[in-house]
Amino acid sequence: MADEVVLLNAWVSPFGSRVRIALDEKSVEYQYREENLQDKSPLLLQMNPIHKKIPVLIHNGKPICESLAIVQYIDETWKDDKAPPLLPSDPYQRAQARFWADYIDKKVFSSVMGILRSPKGEEQEKAKKEFIEALKVLEEELGDKPYFGGDNFGFLDLSFVAFYSWFYSMETLVHFDIEAECPKLIEWGKRCMEKKESVAKSLPDSLKIYDFALQMRKKLGVD
Amino acid sequence: MAEEVKVMGMWISPFSRRVELALKLKGVSYEYIEEDLANKSPLLLKYNPIHKKIPVLLHNEKIFIESTVILEYIDETWEGYSLLPEDPYQRAMARFWVKFIDEKCGTAVWIACWSEGKDQEKAMEEAWEHLRTLENELKGKKFFGGETIGLVDIAANLIALWFGIFEEVAGIKLLDEEKLPILCRWIEQFLSCDLVKESLPPRDELLMFFQARKEAITASKSMVYKI
Numbered sequence: 001m002a003d004e005v006v007l008l009n010a011w012v013s014p015f016g017s018r019v020r021i022a023l024d025e026k027s028v029e030y031q032y033r034e035e036n037l038q039d040k041s042p043l044l045l046q047m048n049p050i051h052k053k054i055p056v057l058i059h060n061g062k063p064i065c066e067s068l069a070i071v072q073y074i075d076e077t078w079k080d081d082k083a084p085p086l087l088p089s090d091p092y093q094r095a096q097a098r099f100w101a102d103y104i105d106k107k108v109f110s111s112v113m114g115i116l117r118s119p120k121g122e123e124q125e126k127a128k129k130e131f132i133e134a135l136k137v138l139e140e141e142l143g144d145k146p147y148f149g150g151d152n153f154g155f156l157d158l159s160f161v162a163f164y165s166w167f168y169s170m171e172t173l174v175h176f177d178i179e180a181e182c183p184k185l186i187e188w189g190k191r192c193m194e195k196k197e198s199v200a201k202s203l204p205d206s207l208k209i210y211d212f213a214l215q216m217r218k219k220l221g222v223d
Numbered sequence: 224m225a226e227e228v229k230v231m232g233m234w235i236s237p238f239s240r241r242v243e244l245a246l247k248l249k250g251v252s253y254e255y256i257e258e259d260l261a262n263k264s265p266l267l268l269k270y271n272p273i274h275k276k277i278p279v280l281l282h283n284e285k286i287f288i289e290s291t292v293i294l295e296y297i298d299e300t301w302e303g304y305s306l307l308p309e310d311p312y313q314r315a316m317a318r319f320w321v322k323f324i325d326e327k328c329g330t331a332v333w334i335a336c337w338s339e340g341k342d343q344e345k346a347m348e349e350a351w352e353h354l355r356t357l358e359n360e361l362k363g364k365k366f367f368g369g370e371t372i373g374l375v376d377i378a379a380n381l382i383a384l385w386f387g388i389f390e391e392v393a394g395i396k397l398l399d400e401e402k403l404p405i406l407c408r409w410i411e412q413f414l415s416c417d418l419v420k421e422s423l424p425p426r427d428e429l430l431m432f433f434q435a436r437k438e439a440i441t442a443s444k445s446m447v448y449k450i
Contacts, residue, residue, distance in 0.1 A: 050323070064312070064315045064319075066315075066318065066322055068318070069315045069318040069319050072314070073311050076311035076314065077311045091299045091300050092285050092287075092296075094295075094296070094299070095287050095293070095295070095296040098289075098292045099288060099289050099292045102291075102292065
């Protein structure tokens with residue numbers, strides 16, 4: 001029986017990008033469905049009734065939600081020569097990868113949202129500080145390795161690189177230069193874009209994200 | 224080679240208690256180191272310099288932090304009792320519910336307990352909604368893990384003991400048997416397990432700890448260790 005794989009996503013979502021990269025890394029064929037988050041489809045509401053959010057992966061009719069749970073599901077389900085492992089095989093390295101992915105969700109995402117949604121002023125400055133701090137901590141974790149996963153691109157790389165296309169928007173909205181603060185991260189981001197087809201294919205264009213960010217700020221009335 | 228397993232925790236923390244329960248279920252002996260988060264020790268700052276939090280698991284000189292990450296490590300490292308199912312879909316579900324418990328239930332109940340007036344009413348409604356959603360997951364099962372305690376049950380220790388304490392201190396009732404019969408039944412089942420009992424702090428002492436900090440927590444809306 002052929003596998004039926006559907007991804008419900010919204011093009012701007014870094015969480016969705018994670019899943020796209022994972023599916024591509026594993027050479028999984030899937031149907032992509034773009035959701036309008038202002039007008040959610042019955043399918044989305046049926047498949048993720050609790051959070052009503054994307055991404056949702058639907059595998060043979062069964063929905064999986066939460067991007068990191070989805071990526072691990074993909075890693076555990078598709079395992080063959082065409083499908084290199086995403087998570088490290090060593091339990092200690094695995095724990096490290098999971099910890100940092102969770103850190104990214106908690107610190108990077110929340111500060112990105114903070115910058116995006118706050119008017120210029122104290123709140124936005126606070127979010128900017130948090131964002132820079134999180135990036136610095138992650139750069140320290142990367143060290144001199146080519147990828148967070150070591151020699152090979154892995155789970156933590158894909159969890160974080162999804163935010164790379166948001167860097168331009170963050171820099172422009174709050175006037176700072178990520179390359180000046182975290183040169184290794186920028187090098188790493190460029191490396192992922194150049195060397196990994198899955199990343200280049202799955203990340204939305206930085207300028208399109210910036211347009212989206214400006215529109216969102218207008219809608220929220222913070223600009 | 225003898226294994227070195229140490230857990231740094233705080234007696235009042237549901238998060239370090241999760242790690243202890245998981246190790247007990249696996250039959251792993253460990254040394255427990257009590258940490259006072261009001262007065263962080265040099266040892267904690269050495270093992271977890273960036274985040275300065277507990278629990279910390281030390282296994283043969285490797286350091287692990289974040290309770291849910293530690294639980295998965297424990298499951299992968301020691302054989303015997305399984306905390307997670309084998310099936311990838313069931314595993315994805317378990318991970319989903321663990322996150323739901325901490326991020327949705329935990330946050331909503333915390334806000335509900337330490338706010339007042341209209342804010343409290345609104346937060347209580349939200350808490351009930353989340354707890355009802357969680358309760359649905361238990362239908363037809365003894366535990367979230369099925370016949371035996373699993374990862375989700377361990378994470379739900381927060382609900383089993385701490386939520387009851389918080390609501391008592393706050394003077395509200397969230398875990399109502401009429402509103403949440405299945406969840407309340409699960410709490411009873413969970414708390415009656417020997418290893419669970421061994422892994423929990425005495426209820427009256429935990430109650431006193433939070434009662435003494437009620438004012439400070441209500442004022443700051445965040446956890447207060449120093450009084």
